[in-house]
Amino acid sequence: MLSLILSPALAKSADNLNFSVSVLFEEIKAKPVELRHFLQNFPKGGDLHSHLSGAVYAESYLAIALERDLCVSLESKILLKPPCDPVKSPLLRSVLDNKDEFGFENFNHLVNALSTRYYRLQSVSGRDQFFSTFQRFFQALDGSRGDMLAEVVARAGRQKILYLELMQSLGMFEVAQKARSHGDIDAPFGSRIDHSMIDAEVVKVVKRLDKIEARSDALLGCGSSSAEQRQGCSVEVRYLAQVIRELSPIEVYAQALLAFKLIESDDRVVGLNFVAPEDSPVALRDYKLHMKWIAELNKNFPAAEAGVSLHAGELTLGLVPPRHLGWHIREAVMVAGADRIGHGIDISHDEQMYETLTYMAKNKIAVEINLTSNEVILGVQGEDHPFTTYKANGVPLTISTDDEGVSRTDLTNEYYRLVKTYDIDYATLVSLSRNSLQYSFLPGASLFEDTYTGRKTEECRQIADSKSSKPIDSCAEFLSGSYKASLQWELEQNFSSFEAYIKSQFDMLNP
Numbered sequence: 001m002l003s004l005i006l007s008p009a010l011a012k013s014a015d016n017l018n019f020s021v022s023v024l025f026e027e028i029k030a031k032p033v034e035l036r037h038f039l040q041n042f043p044k045g046g047d048l049h050s051h052l053s054g055a056v057y058a059e060s061y062l063a064i065a066l067e068r069d070l071c072v073s074l075e076s077k078i079l080l081k082p083p084c085d086p087v088k089s090p091l092l093r094s095v096l097d098n099k100d101e102f103g104f105e106n107f108n109h110l111v112n113a114l115s116t117r118y119y120r121l122q123s124v125s126g127r128d129q130f131f132s133t134f135q136r137f138f139q140a141l142d143g144s145r146g147d148m149l150a151e152v153v154a155r156a157g158r159q160k161i162l163y164l165e166l167m168q169s170l171g172m173f174e175v176a177q178k179a180r181s182h183g184d185i186d187a188p189f190g191s192r193i194d195h196s197m198i199d200a201e202v203v204k205v206v207k208r209l210d211k212i213e214a215r216s217d218a219l220l221g222c223g224s225s226s227a228e229q230r231q232g233c234s235v236e237v238r239y240l241a242q243v244i245r246e247l248s249p250i251e252v253y254a255q256a257l258l259a260f261k262l263i264e265s266d267d268r269v270v271g272l273n274f275v276a277p278e279d280s281p282v283a284l285r286d287y288k289l290h291m292k293w294i295a296e297l298n299k300n301f302p303a304a305e306a307g308v309s310l311h312a313g314e315l316t317l318g319l320v321p322p323r324h325l326g327w328h329i330r331e332a333v334m335v336a337g338a339d340r341i342g343h344g345i346d347i348s349h350d351e352q353m354y355e356t357l358t359y360m361a362k363n364k365i366a367v368e369i370n371l372t373s374n375e376v377i378l379g380v381q382g383e384d385h386p387f388t389t390y391k392a393n394g395v396p397l398t399i400s401t402d403d404e405g406v407s408r409t410d411l412t413n414e415y416y417r418l419v420k421t422y423d424i425d426y427a428t429l430v431s432l433s434r435n436s437l438q439y440s441f442l443p444g445a446s447l448f449e450d451t452y453t454g455r456k457t458e459e460c461r462q463i464a465d466s467k468s469s470k471p472i473d474s475c476a477e478f479l480s481g482s483y484k485a486s487l488q489w490e491l492e493q494n495f496s497s498f499e500a501y502i503k504s505q506f507d508m509l510n511p
């Protein structure tokens, strides 16, 4: 039950104001327990920046590794495929419950190694610890993605999230490997790679996605009677093909081509992203080249209608030499034609910052804000984070997790951090949730002209009956033609139910 005891002054003012959740929210902000609970129940449109492998908690990877009889390197804590070396990399099962010299179980050390838990106590930086985890659990991924998906959507369901756009790399390493021996990056477009090789991989990836979703549905009981279903069955999932950008040019190119072909072939894959540390030497060296390729591929695959989201500006002074700062965001939006960017931290280094911000605001290019990730990897938080600058300059924003498993967070916690750090009002909170559908790559027109004021598209502006949640005829027709808008409509209904729940708790506690 929600504990909503207002101070007498606020209760009075709330009463005078005919109670509104916005007023109540101002009071709740100061109460961490109530705020977490409020935000957990608060309807969230989607999470647009979530890497599937990074979204899974270390405990789950260890369970998978046990089941698969994987080994673990005692030195690097990397999970390895058998055969195990009894001295250097024994069977995980044989060491998991053992204790170290201080009596602590290896299990705890491995959870720390496979995540950023207690990362400040480790001898490596947050950045290094974060990125090293992916290598450690890599061998647990194959054949486990259905289980991983089930974990992630169940967690989303519990947090009232309607939609996930998950990044995954299916087929990427396979095409990269083939491209190494069969590609020619200097050839003209169409001849750099054997397109039929990529097409063959597309077929395989589509089949793998089918299997992954079937396994997840089976684990959650989706499709069975609603009483047996676990939370998560109603969460809509789409995928972004993630290109690993620290590989050689021909390998990156092959992956980008696979991404566009996947988007063209399977409606579940709605876009692409370029991933791996933006500060790595190869990513820095080839950044401009990558941006040009994305623009070129976009032009050559018009039917794909690819959503382009790019990790851009996940950089700070000190992490990289100054010459690498202040232009990645600009290149991503102006050269590659990105629809959204992730992080956008180094915007202050852009010599034409206000021009870039204006461009992004005018062209509705959203920034995916990942607060926990930015603190752990880059050490950027609070006033040093550009959230307020983007917001003040009208750039659309969404709140996302990045890697909720590795970072031991969830989307509710990201909203929590946001509210505690930037003192936003309820209308902003609602607009951020709306933005996560408005700027999703779901097909169809958007419901809103303005997510902050709630001004809807003309077809849906009139209300037939204030008590009815049914759309008027013109709106019903509009919704039936847009998958995105229909989910946005559902989110609005969820806001109404949530606010009614809050009001009922308020009435009960403040008779």
Ligand SMILES: [Zn+2]
Binding pocket: 049, 051, 311, 342, 402
């Ligand atoms: Zn990311």
